[in-house]
Each structure stands twice: as structure tokens, then as C-alpha cells.
Amino acid sequence: MAGIRMQGIVKTFGKTTAIKEISLEVKDGEFLVLLGPSGCGKTTLLRCIAGLETVDAGRIFIGDRDVTDLPPRHRNIAMVFQSYAVFPHMTVRSNIGFGLRMKRVPKPQLERRVQEGAALLALEPFLDRYPAQLSGGQRQRVAVARALVMDAPVLLMDEPLSNLDALLRLQARADLKRLHREVKRTTVYVTHDQVEAMSMGDRIAVMREGVIEQCEPPMQLYTNPASQFVGGFIGSPPMNFLRGRTKAGAFEGEGFSLPMDGSRVEDGRELLLGIRAEQIRFGERGVPARVQVVEPLGATALVTVLVGKVPVKVDAPVNTTVRPDQNVSLAFEPADIRWMDATTGAALAH
Numbered sequence: 604m605a606g607i608r609m610q611g612i613v614k615t616f617g618k619t620t621a622i623k624e625i626s627l628e629v630k631d632g633e634f635l636v637l638l639g640p641s642g643c644g645k646t647t648l649l650r651c652i653a654g655l656e657t658v659d660a661g662r663i664f665i666g667d668r669d670v671t672d673l674p675p676r677h678r679n680i681a682m683v684f685q686s687y688a689v690f691p692h693m694t695v696r697s698n699i700g701f702g703l704r705m706k707r708v709p710k711p712q713l714e715r716r717v718q719e720g721a722a723l724l725a726l727e728p729f730l731d732r733y734p735a736q737l738s739g740g741q742r743q744r745v746a747v748a749r750a751l752v753m754d755a756p757v758l759l760m761d762e763p764l765s766n767l768d769a770l771l772r773l774q775a776r777a778d779l780k781r782l783h784r785e786v787k788r789t790t791v792y793v794t795h796d797q798v799e800a801m802s803m804g805d806r807i808a809v810m811r812e813g814v815i816e817q818c819e820p821p822m823q824l825y826t827n828p829a830s831q832f833v834g835g836f837i838g839s840p841p842m843n844f845l846r847g848r849t850k851a852g853a854f855e856g857e858g859f860s861l862p863m864d865g866s867r868v869e870d871g872r873e874l875l876l877g878i879r880a881e882q883i884r885f886g887e888r889g890v891p892a893r894v895q896v897v898e899p900l901g902a903t904a905l906v907t908v909l910v911g912k913v914p915v916k917v918d919a920p921v922n923t924t925v926r927p928d929q930n931v932s933l934a935f936e937p938a939d940i941r942w943m944d945a946t947t948g949a950a951l952a953h
């Protein structure tokens with residue numbers, strides 16, 4: 604058993620509080636993604652789990668062991684760093700086998716595992732090359748292979764695919780996911796790519812300024828974001844938000860009024876109406892808008908319309924007939940609306 608349990612973790616660097624107070628449990632065998640914008644504390648939290656940073660407060664458990672005061676080598680984890688550290692003076696083969704050599708794994712077994720690791724990441728043709736003779740993406744794959752062959756029960760990965768081009772990245776994403784299904788290691792995976800997070804995570808912890816805003820399975824985050832921040836971060840395009848105010852059982856936005864289940868919300872409250880692009884249709888009646896741009900994307904078309912001055916993204920069929928400067932009406936189901944408090948950004952219970 605090697606789940607990870609963090610209790611009240613705080614980490615400061617001088618005056619900067621990188622981690623405010625995080626409690627989070629990663630289940631044994633789970634693939635947990637840490638997602639958030641640059642500087643929100645993802646790497647710092649990962650380094651705290653690894654023991655590369657000492658925490659200012661809180662405890663960290665791996666399995667049943669309190670590892671808070673243990674050095675990294677006693678925590679039984681493998682880690683892939685954001686700036687993939689491969690040893691320049693070692694061949695790819697030696698780099699991948701490095702951790703195993705440190706652990707004095709017998710040679711035949713070591714060689715077999717290096718081969719397997721290289722095969723998984725399509726590095727076989729490069730085994731005898733040095734890092735300087737590789738592309739950035741290939742070097743990064745070496746770093747991933749080196750961590751994977753370690754067989755540690757906990758795997759920490761910090762943006763391991765960030766240097767791969769789009770196609771390789773897509774492939775590597777699927778490979779890592781398959782690999783995790785085969786060898787259920789407890790994994791914490793950092794990314795700021797929300798598509799990657801959605802596709803890979805059993806759960807996604809969305810971080811913002813040193814705290815976790817919401818931690819749930821991908822589709823739950825997508826469907827029921829706990830805040831405007833989460834709704835605006837998850838999904839491509841992000842959730843649309845229209846500002847307005849409640850009045851006599853209706854929501855009054857810029858140039859439109861929608862009936863609301865008014866019994867729950869008092870009059871005069873500033874709210875945001877949150878709605879996903881694929882839940883909006885061009886209808887006869889609804890929120891008046893003006894088409895700005897139509898972008899055919901292959902399977903669908905992404906249409907940007909303006910409601911007042913606010914751009915709203917609509918997923919339309921690729922053969923949509925709407926054209927720039929056309930006046931349209933946006934229709935959607937009341938059940939698809941996510942209401943947020945306009946001041947705090949927090950979702951209202953529904």
C-alpha cells in the first residue's frame with residue numbers, strides 16, 4: 604500500500620507563500636493530476652512530497668509511514684523533473700539504468716528493464732547516444748524512462764511531456780495512461796495543460812495560488828465546477844460567463860432577461876451565468892448576440908459571438924450557416940446553467 608496523504612502542508616520561500624495549506628489524499632494506485640496556472644505551486648507541492656523541500660507545517664504520509672522528516676532516498680519514490688535532468692556524460696542506456704545501478708540491481712535484470720523502458724518510450728534507436736545528440740523531446744523521454752524503470756510504488760512527474768511536439772505528446776499521453784493501467788503505481792502528475800489533465804487523471808486537483816480549489820474526477824469538474832476559476836480553467840474552450848443581477852425571479856443580463864428559479868436567490872444579487880459552448884444552440888428566442896468569428900475546426904465549428912461586449916464561444920455544426928455580423932439568439936437549457944456568485948466566483952448550490 605502506498606497512497607499519499609498530505610495534512611495541512613504549508614511551504615514558504617522568504618515572503619512568498621507557495622503552498623498555503625493543502626490537505627490531500629492520493630489513493631493507492633490512483634493517477635492524480637495537479638493542474639493550475641504558472642506559479643500556483645504545483646512543482647513546490649511535488650518537491651515537498653519527494654522530500655526535496657522541507658515543509659514549514661503539516662505532515663506527509665506515504666503508505667502508513669510518516670515521511671515528513673525522511674530524506675528523499677528513503678521515501679521510495681521515482682520522480683521526473685520539469686527541467687528533465689539527464690546526465691550529459693552518460694549514454695541513454697546508462698541514463699535509463701542509473702537509478703537501478705544505484706540500487707545494485709543485478710546486471711541481467713538491469714539490462715532487461717532498461718530495454719523495456721527504452722521500448723516503452725521509443726528510445727531503442729538512441730540507446731548508445733549521448734544527450735547532446737538528442738532532441739529536447741527525446742531527452743525528456745529518457746528522463747521519463749529512467750523514472751519508470753525504477754519500480755517505485757510512487758511516481759511523481761512534473762510536466763513530463765512539455766517538450767514534446769503535439770503529435771508525440773498525444774502518443775506519449777496515451778502510452779503513459781496505458782502504462783499506468785498495467786502497473787498501478789500511485790502517480791502524481793503535474794501539468795498546466797487541461798486537456799492532458801482531463802484525459803489522464805482519475806482525479807484532477809485544480810490549484811490556484813497555493814491552494815486546491817477543487818479535486819474531483821475530470822467529468823465532475825467539467826460539469827460542476829466549484830468556481831468560476833475552475834470552470835474557466837477546465838475545458839476547451841473554457842466555460843462562458845455572463846454577468847447579471849437577479850430581479851423579480853429573473854436574471855437580468857446585458858440586453859436580456861431569463862426566468863430563474865427565483866425562490867432560491869434573493870433579489871438584487873450579482874451573479875454569473877456559466878454555460879458550456881456545446882450547450883448553446885442558435886435558436887429563435889433567447890439571449891441576443893452578434894456573430895464575430897466563425898472558425899471551422901473539422902468536426903465542428905467554433906463560433907464567437909458577442910453578448911453586449913462579452914465574447915461567448917458556441918460549438919456549432921461545421922456546416923453552420925451563421926456568418927460574421929449576423930444577429931442571432933442563444934438558447935440553452937436552464938438545467939445546463941451553472942450559477943456563480945459574481946463577487947466570490949463560488950458556484951451556488953443547485
Ligand SMILES: Nc1ncnc2c1ncn2[C@@H]1O[C@H](COP(=O)(O)OP(=O)(O)OP(=O)(O)O)[C@@H](O)[C@H]1O
Nearest residue numbers: 616619620621640641642643644645646647648795
Ligand atoms: N526556490 C524558490 N525560492 C523562492 N521562491 C520560489 C522557489 N521555488 C518556487 N518559488 C515560488 O513559489 C511559487 C510557486 O512556484 P512553483 O514552481 O511551485 O509553481 P508551478 O505551479 O510549478 O509553476 P510552473 O507551471 O510555472 O512550473 C512561485 O511564486 C515561485 O516564484
Ligand SMILES: [Mg+2]
Nearest residue numbers: 645646647685
Ligand atoms: Mg512547475
